[in-house]
Amino acid sequence: MNEELKKELKEFLIKELSLEDVTVDDIKNDERLFNEGLGLDSIDALELGVAIQKKYGIKLKGKSDKEIKSYFSSIDSLAEFISRNLESNS
Secondary structure: OOHHHHHHHHHHHHHHOOOOOOOHHHOOOOOOOEOOOOOEOHHHHHHHHHHHHHHHOOOOOOOOHHHHHHHOOOHHHHHHHHHHHHHHHO
C-alpha cells in the first residue's frame, strides 16, 4: 500500500488534532487510533472525519456505523479507504 499516503495521513492527524509530543514515527501503521492505541476519542473522530472529507473530497459512508468506524481503526485501514475512494472518483 502507498507508504507516502500513510506518512501524509500521520502528519495530517498530528496537525489537525493538535497532537503535541507525537511524531510521525510514534504512530505505527497498524496501531489502533482510538482508545487503547493512540488514545483518540469520539470528538477526535468527528474532527478527523470532517477534515478528511474536506482534504480528500471523500464522503464517509458505509452500511453501518461499525463499517465507518472500521475505516478509522488504524493508519493502514484509513489509507486503504482513502485510496479506494480516490481511485473510484477518478
